[in-house]
Amino acid sequence: MSSRPAVISASPKRDHLLATAWRLFYRDGYRVVGIDTLLAEADVAKMTLYKHFSSKEDLIVAVIRKRSEEVQDGLAGAVQAAGRSPERRLLAVFDWLKGLFGEADFRGCAFIRALSEFPETDHPVHQVAWAHKQAVRKQLVGLAAEAGAKDPPALAEALRLLIDGALVSAHATRSAKPAGIARQAAASLLKAARR
Amino acid sequence: MSSRPAVISASPKRDHLLATAWRLFYRDGYRVVGIDTLLAEADVAKMTLYKHFSSKEDLIVAVIRKRSEEVQDGLAGAVQAAGRSPERRLLAVFDWLKGLFGEADFRGCAFIRALSEFPETDHPVHQVAWAHKQAVRKQLVGLAAEAGAKDPPALAEALRLLIDGALVSAHATRSAKPAGIARQAAASLLKAARR
DNA sequence: GCCGGAAAAGACAGGTCTGTCTATTTTGTT
DNA sequence: AACAAAATAGACAGACCTGTCTTTTCCGGC
Numbered sequence: 001m002s003s004r005p006a007v008i009s010a011s012p013k014r015d016h017l018l019a020t021a022w023r024l025f026y027r028d029g030y031r032v033v034g035i036d037t038l039l040a041e042a043d044v045a046k047m048t049l050y051k052h053f054s055s056k057e058d059l060i061v062a063v064i065r066k067r068s069e070e071v072q073d074g075l076a077g078a079v080q081a082a083g084r085s086p087e088r089r090l091l092a093v094f095d096w097l098k099g100l101f102g103e104a105d106f107r108g109c110a111f112i113r114a115l116s117e118f119p120e121t122d123h124p125v126h127q128v129a130w131a132h133k134q135a136v137r138k139q140l141v142g143l144a145a146e147a148g149a150k151d152p153p154a155l156a157e158a159l160r161l162l163i164d165g166a167l168v169s170a171h172a173t174r175s176a177k178p179a180g181i182a183r184q185a186a187a188s189l190l191k192a193a194r195r
Numbered sequence: 196m197s198s199r200p201a202v203i204s205a206s207p208k209r210d211h212l213l214a215t216a217w218r219l220f221y222r223d224g225y226r227v228v229g230i231d232t233l234l235a236e237a238d239v240a241k242m243t244l245y246k247h248f249s250s251k252e253d254l255i256v257a258v259i260r261k262r263s264e265e266v267q268d269g270l271a272g273a274v275q276a277a278g279r280s281p282e283r284r285l286l287a288v289f290d291w292l293k294g295l296f297g298e299a300d301f302r303g304c305a306f307i308r309a310l311s312e313f314p315e316t317d318h319p320v321h322q323v324a325w326a327h328k329q330a331v332r333k334q335l336v337g338l339a340a341e342a343g344a345k346d347p348p349a350l351a352e353a354l355r356l357l358i359d360g361a362l363v364s365a366h367a368t369r370s371a372k373p374a375g376i377a378r379q380a381a382a383s384l385l386k387a388a389r390r
Numbered sequence: 391g392c393c394g395g396a397a398a399a400g401a402c403a404g405g406t407c408t409g410t411c412t413a414t415t416t417t418g419t420t
Numbered sequence: 421a422a423c424a425a426a427a428t429a430g431a432c433a434g435a436c437c438t439g440t441c442t443t444t445t446c447c448g449g450c
Contacts, residue, residue, distance in 0.1 A: 031226055031312075032226065034406070034407060034408080036408090046409080046429090046430090047426095050410085056407095108311065115311075115363065116224075117308075117311060117312060119303060119366070121369055133367065154379075158376055158380040161356070161357050165356025165357060165358065165359035169356065169359070171316075172310055172328065184349075185356065188383070189380055192386070231437080231438090239398085240398045240400095241398090241438095242399095243396080243397060246396090250438080
């Protein structure tokens with residue numbers, strides 16, 4: 001018996017589809033990009049797609065889940081690289097943001113855009129996008145606690161507001177500046193939250 | 196000669212179309228709602244729509260512009276009703292937000308959703324939605340200056356990040372709580388910005 | 391009662407969309 | 421070389437999309 005996993009997952013075609021779908025969905029939008037466009041771009045047959053994903057919606061969910069993991073890993077890496085100072089570790093989140101905003105193909109937050117394109121809160125795409133925001137919130141609570149905040153969940157929540165706002169601003173202005181504004185505000189909030 | 200304005204605007208049919216379009220676009224999304232659905236809901240003929248608007252895109256822009264005026268007026272009214280204390284006037288923005296979040300049909304920020312559905316920054320819909328955010332920013336700069344902030348534009352920018360973040364959070368959680376979090380953070384930032 | 395403009399009704403063109411199906415070809419393993 | 425699994429090409433259904441066009445109907449002012 002081969003060691004093939006029970007769930008159909010690790011497949012080169014599947015990965016290639018996910019990567020291409022991510023690129024197009026993020027660039028143009030989840031709804032506006034059609035299956036045929038995606039297949040032409042990926043150079044993959046339609047039946048192959050529907051063998052790996054039950055529907056376009058299912059594909060979108062998978063794309064968002066994968067991106068969520070990448071973002072969480074990137075964030076955790078940036079925090080770890082920031083050293084041991086709890087304050088610096090917390091503010092490293094905003095430096096990481098600045099880097100993200102500076103990328104040439106930055107088009108805003110894929111998760112906020114998913115929440116917007118699928119505004120019904122019980123829609124699977126909406127829910128998986130929101131699950132990402134909650135995962136980030138968890139990371140922030142840890143950092144806030146480390147940094148000695150009196151009420152870590154409260155500080156984390158405020159920081160998330162700053163981050164989401166910065167993501168929106170950076171998208172529309174095509175600028176990394178909002179990261180700096182958010183960073184300064186975060187430092188101020190942290191100071192106040194320690195007292 | 197009657198006092199009809201030069202620009203074809205104040206028409207009952209046009210207003211009715213704008214109102215219906217707003218309701219459907221805000222509930223379901225700008226792209227997902229088709230012209231035919233809108234016309235059936237408004238009980239208006241297709242040619243009537245295309246007599247008042249040159250295209251669907253033109254209609255979306257008009258809807259967003261109208262909503263922007265309403266929001267700015269609502270905000271200005273809430274600030275004025277808050278009295279003369281500059282701090283209270285500034286924080287009234289967040290109380291107004293709380294009321295907005297509590298509305299039964301609240302579905303997030305129509306402008307952020309427009310920015311998300313039309314992610315190209317030079318798209319007319321993207322630009323008109325961003326113009327709204329800048330108009331709100333102007334109002335905030337005034338309030339920040341009144342409240343004695345050292346750098347009013349900087350404080351206003353930070354407040355806008357909090358507001359946009361709260362709008363996203365309130366949408367996904369169907370809760371008015373983010374308004375309180377943002378209000379508290381805003382009060383803290385204001386205190387720090389006065390020193 | 392009549393006339394003119396606004397609106398309605400509905401067909402139409404030319405696309406696009408998702409998802410299914412079949413038949414053929416490629417690929418990897420033994 | 422043979423076989424099985426995976427992927428391909430391409431047609432297809434049935435629905436939807438925006439925008440245009442023509443014909444008919446309504447309605448208010450004179």
